[in-house]
Amino acid sequence: MKFGKPVRILPAAFAILLAASGCSLKTQESQAIDPPPDEAQVMMNQSDAAAKAGQAAAGQVVLTGAAVSQKAGSAAELYVKDSRGYVVPISVPLPESGNRPLTALQYLVEGGPGEALLPDGFTELVPKGTQVLSLSVDKNRLATVNLSAEFTHYNALDERRILEALTWTLTGFPTVEKVKLLVEGQPLPQMPEDGTPLDQPLDRSMGINLELAPGVSPMHSTAVVLYFTNRTEKQFAYYVPVTRLTSRTNDIAKATLQELVKGPDVATGLMTALSAETKILGVNEADDNSLIRADLGSAFLDQDQKATPEAVEMVVLSLTENTKAKQVQLSVNGKPAVSALDNTAYSQPVERPEAINPFKS
Secondary structure, three states: OOEOOOEOOOHHHHHHHHHHHOOOOEEOOOOOOOOOOOOOOOOOOOOHHHHHOOOOOOOEOOOOOOEEOOOOOOEEEEEEEOOOOOEEEEEEEOOOOOOHHHHHHHOOEOOOHHHHHOOOOOEOOEOOOOOEEEEEEOOOOEEEEEEOHHHHOOOHHHHHHHHHHHHHHHOOOOOOOEEEEEEOOEEOOEOOOOOOEOOOOEOHHHOOOOEEOOOOOHHHEEEEEEEEEEEOOOOOEEEEEEEEEEEOOOEHHHHHHHHHHHOOOHHHOOEEOOOOOOOEEEEEEOOOOOEEEEEEOHHHOOOOOOEOHHHHHHHHHHHHHHOOOOEEEEEEOOEOOOEEOOOOEOOOOEEOOOEEOEOOO
């Protein structure tokens, strides 16, 4: 069965990859997961040898959940850079305003008001001194952003990260689907440092934190967004979205689970709460596309037959990011009554969290 549309990647992303190669979750009964304790480029597949060496060697971690439900309008996800160079959503409270996307963009400017809201080790990506001259959204959900000339002064190594941060932050609002950039009122045909083309509006099909699975041609691939985990030196645990280019397929949901189970490469420093031995027994979509049912093997559970909230959350975040589904019904060996280490029962469909990686300064 086909699930959604393959994620398209900007042509510039292919060039970058080729050059490099030579929440708490919420059920229908509003069950919540406790938040975690407060405080690159990568390439693919967790090896079987690492998996057998144990959770630590395989890059596995036990968190306490880094996505929780937030009251609508009380917080926004700002996409910022972590200490490893990943572009990561951090949900922070923003002041109420008549134009919340514009406010969020102002908080993405380096050295601006957003700096005080972020965990240690995270930095804004929009160049210092940039002013948001205007931001308007039309009926087609296209956000036209007019920035001051300071936006064109940045480190070339951050060029793609800047575009990812802008695009993923703004498209996190339901009113925005695409983003067009202007500088001092004039269209920006391409980024000035590394030449990333901007002839078409940006959207989430550009990916985030791109990586290429081994043996896969970028021009003949499907992109899936996977959520892995990381933590700061001060033990702030958070989820990291990674767009992995994998073998071309129309079965996006199954490909998502397959790549999620493979996990991150140990060398990347990212972690997973899933065992590499987890089997995917079945994946299917409800007729109205609102729900995905995922049946997994026993390795999804620990020796006490419990699932970690983080494992559940990684599956839900990844599946709902890549499909139109808003909920995931999990089962193990055909039995729907999955329970977690915190005794939360996931017998009901689990919704995507409203806020990822919430942080209160």
